[in-house]
Amino acid sequence: MKIDERHLIQLAAVVKTGGVTEGAALLGLAQPAVSRTLSMLEQRLGEPLFIKGRRPLQPTALGSSLAEYGLVMLAASRKATDLVESFRVGKSGVVRVGGTPFFMDGLIAGLCAEFQATHPDVRIEQSYGYFSDLRAALKADQIDLAICPIDILDEGSGLEFQQILPGRNVIACRVTHPLLLKRKLQPAQLLDYPWVAPPPGSPLLADLRALLLSFGATEIKIRYSGGSLMGVINYLKAADALTVMPHSVVFAQRKDKSITALPINIPHPERALSILKRIDAPRSPAVDQFADFVRSGFETLRHLIKRHEESVVWGV
Incomplete structure (x- = not known):
């Protein structure tokens, strides 16, 4: 005999709350629907699930044993629901980010730690590479974001970029x-x-x-x-x-x-540190939130660097 998992979950909710009305409310279902489920389940089993005349409802030995399985499924269902909601708001998921070594080690690694202070359930996978390697990794869907200096992005590259810091x-x-x-x-x-x-x-x-x-x-x-x-x-x-x-x-x-x-000006490279991603990449809330966090972090860094430069005399 195969028992519908949904029926076990409804049984577990009723046993947990001590009443059909309360169990139905816990699951967001109508009370008559839960009552019909329990009656149908008892008919299929040929055994009562609750001791008659007891309030709050008290399960029989069989009802209690079946409810234990239902409670496991109910807990798993709640966890799955929480996971989906957490993913939708960017609080969980995976961010695959690649970048040039000096920038990743000197700046991005610290921002990863700061980001995870408020997003502890987001896992960040960091990798290294230079522009040509990172572009290939993006197109092959091996990374979600690339953070690297670029000169110019070709039209029709399938990539979009946002500058986060001028090249200096x-x-x-x-x-x-x-x-x-x-x-x-x-x-x-x-x-x-x-x-x-x-x-x-x-x-x-x-x-x-x-x-x-x-x-x-x-x-x-x-x-x-x-x-x-x-x-x-x-x-x-x-x-x-x-x-x-x-x-x-x-x-x-x-x-x-x-x-x-050294306080000496040298020629500026015609490139800027940018965040690259595929134009057609599936939307991932965690990736979007991480990219926003990095942009915000570099905006703060840009102001700090400007203030520092204004206090230092640089030679020609």
Whole structure:
């Protein structure tokens, strides 16, 4: 004999509340409908489910045993309902975000933790890549969002982007670097020191080479390469080397007082840090909320950086 799961859930609700009216209210059903269900179930079983004449209703041994199964299903149904509602409002789900290593480690990882403080049931899966890899991952539905610097997005790419921070590179060094003592820093003085190369494939690597050539370098002194953000920072802390980094990444390290930016203007890259996603991607409330949170975080960061720049005299 197969018993309808819905009948067990209704039985469980009545046993839990002690009355048909109350059980029906718990499930959002009409009282007559629940009464008919219980009568039909008793007829099919050929056994009573409740002891006659007891108020509140008291289940028989069989009724109690069946209600236990119904309670499990009722609890699962409630959890499923809560899960769906949580998903609809962006409080649960999965966010797959990919991005360039320095930005992900220096800025986005911290924003992920802040976002989950109010969205603890959202799981974030972070991955790394540069623009071409991230674009391919978006189109293959391997990630939901990409956060990376881009120059321009081709028409018909199937992607949309929102700029979250203008592109701005600086020369990073340790806070005790000798060049910080110079009153009027000249570009040629930077060539007296070794350099740290950004990771292979990073747009920063091309920026570094172009920058040093503009300073008149005939030979680029690369002392260290291939490191992660923390690897580069730890190297800079222990040496008088220099490197090119996004200003936002250097600014984010200010509380550690380990690295800083030389107060010298260098050519700005014609690109901006942006959030990329597929135009035809299925809507995910958690992904939308995370993207909004990142945009808001960078809006705050942009104001902080602007205030900082206004308090520092930058050379030409």
